[in-house]
Amino acid sequence: MCNMTLIDPPLSKIAPRQIGAMNFLGLWTLYSREVKRFLNVFTQTLMAPVITTLLFLAVFALALGGLGRTVGGVDYITFLAPGLMMMTMTQNSFANTSSSILIAKVQGNIVDILMPPLAPWEMTLAIAAGGVTRGLLVGLTVFVAMLFFVPSGVAHPLSALWFAVNACLMLSLLGMLGGIWAQKYDHIAAVTNFVITPLSFLSGTFYSIDRLPEAWVAVAHFNPFFYMIDGFRYGFIGHADGNVIIGYLLLPCVNLLLWLLTHRLISIGYRLKA
Amino acid sequence: MTGAGPEIPTVSGIDQPIRVVALLRVWTLFYRRGVVRFMRFWTESLLGPMISTMLFMTVFTLALDSGQQIAPGLTALQFVAPGLAAFVLVQISFQNVCFMLIIDKQEGVIADVLMAPLTPLELLLGYGLAAVMNGLVVSVLIMLAMTVFTGPMLYAAGYTLFFGIVAAFLFAMIGVLVGLWSEKWDQFSMIDNFLVLPLGLLSGTFFTLDRIPVNLQWLFEANPMFWIINGFRYGVTGYGDPSMVLWQGIALLIAALVAFLAGWTLMARGYKIKA
Structure with a gap:
């Protein structure tokens, strides 16, 4: 990746590049690196999730739908589709941000990211934006594919977009935190298996939250995953289990906190710098 | 991958006493490299599939109308549980052997394995049986854990055992083929994502065939994963047509034999592992 053929030009011709308040070029370079990283293996990072999601849609619609079953006032499949997309x-x-950071750490090329004149906030932004890009790209592809199977319009497109962007940003930041914290692939697999997957499975993707036992309904109302799934679904079907306004406001607040934490860890170089 | 070392003598030819399989040699590859490696990463290899299966069960419990019955005395959850266990069994056997082979190839360790006096058959069994073992361990634990949702079930242990072992073996052998063929993770994950997963999900793990339009049902009946899940489920719950299960079992056995012979041939040729 880092080609070590350094040819020394005469020293007199070198002058440091002047960087203003913001290193646009560096930011853009790191961002495009993040995007190219996953596009390079797009069968794994784009096609596979799309196919899996469509299969899930088919399987769950066959297993749980049928018999004119409705949830939240719509067909089960219409209810399910936005949840699965989310x-x-x-x-x-x-997966994008966590694996990007962890692989860079394990392979040792994290120094290539730490060495260039990038401020911590620029690093945070570029990597998080890469994760958001992948999330939205996968979401968009799934959405287009689902148009063929799911008879539904989009009730509030701007709401859907708001929740999609915020959710992707939240998980990108969480992925960065996970990637920074993890030292082995095991660690990140554990976080994925024991935290991220359960939260995304159990926060209302497949069922209306009112099916939960009483005590858990209360818990659900403190779960940001619930608000993002519920809010995103509201954008599609125009019906929400919880309070959408809370979701509108809660997610950016959570994102702000996660952003500050990630930024802090990158500034102090926690598990990144020697 | 193909080191410039001395040429590796082919084991089968030169003055070696005729033997079918040397147990110790297979055991070393099977246990020391296969099973121990698997167990070392138990959070990923064992706990991961268990958690995701439990999540599926939870989702089904919450999403299904309680008490919905597939057949008299068989709730939807009891229907889904053995299907999930069989699916996980197949997936792990397949993935495990691919992981072992691809990692060994990428790290160049395969040369050490090839240097050892192992016949191609021993190599095949060493890699393959480790994956079978790992798949069986995980699916037994999953079956036990799922009794939380379903209560204890076992209708005909012989069927369950037969289908479990043959299925794991079949997919371990297919895994050998894919693992030998794959030079990059991309190739493996292509087969995993676009073949094994769809076959598994569209196999009647989660729903009965009467949910499918009649003119499409043959598609499911022709899916080997459906035979596996159907037979395995018959052994656990007694749901299904015994004569049909019998034929599916025979078909699976033949498929496993073919895959085994194919794997043996590739190993003997050193397909993509010898210079």
């Missing part, structure tokens, strides 16, 4: 988007955003 699940895929979030899982991919998380």
Whole structure:
């Protein structure tokens, strides 16, 4: 990756590049690196999630739908589709940032990211944006594919977009935190298996939250995953289990906190710098 | 991958006493490299599939109308549980052997394995049986854990055992083929994502065939994963047509034999592992 053929030009011709308040070029370079990283293996990072999501849609619609069953006032499949889309988007955003950082750490090329004159916030932004890009790209592809199977319009497109972007950002930041914290692939697999997947499975992707036992309904109302799935679904079917307004406001707040934490860890170089 | 070392003598030819399989040699590859490696990463290899299966069960419990019955005395959850266990069994056997082979190839360790005096058959069994073992361990644990949702079930243990072992063996052998063929993770994950997973999900793990339009049902009946899940489920719950299960079992056995012979041939040729 880092080609070590350094040819020394005469020293007199070198002058340091002047960087203003913001290193646009560096930011853009790191961002495009993040995007190219997953596009390079697009069968794994784009096609596979899309196919899996469509299969899930088929399987769950066959197993749980049928007999004119409705949830939240719509067909089960119409209810399920936005939930599955959200699940895929979030899982991919998380996978992108966490694996990017962890692989760079394990392979040792994290120094190539730490060495250039990038401020911590620029690093955070570029990597998180890469994760958001993958999440949205997967989501969009799934959406287009689902148009063929799911008879539904989009009730509030801007709401859907708001929740999609915020959810992808949240999981990208969580992925960065996970990637920074993890030291082995095991660690990140554990976070994925024991935290991210359960949260995305159990927060209302497949069922209306009112099917939960009483005590868990209360818990659900403190779960950001619930708000992002519920809000995103509201954008599609125009019906929400919880309070959409809370979701509108809660997600950016959570994102802000996660952003500050990630930024802090990158500034102090926690598990990144020697 | 193909080191410039001395040429590796082919084991089968030169003055070696005729033997079918040397147990110790297979055991070393099977246990020391296969099973121990698997167990070392138990959070990923064992706990991961268990958690995701439990999540599926939870989702089904919450999403299904309680008490919905597939057949008299068989709830939808009891229907889904053995299907999930069989699916996980197949997936792990397949993935495990691919992981072992691809990692060994990428890290160049395969040369050490090839240097050892192992016949191609021993190599095949060493890699393959480790994956079978790992798949069986995980699916037994999953079956036990799922009794939380379903209560204890076992209708005909012989069927369950037969289908479990043959299925794991079949997919371990297919895994050998894919693992030998794959030079990059991309190739493996292509087969995994676009073949094994769809076959598994569209196999009647989660729903009965009467949910499918009649003119499409043959598609499912022709799916080997459906035979596996159907037979395995018959052994666990007694749901299904015994004569049909019998034929599916025979078909699976033949498929496993073919895959085994194919794997043996590739190993003997050193397909993509010898210079």
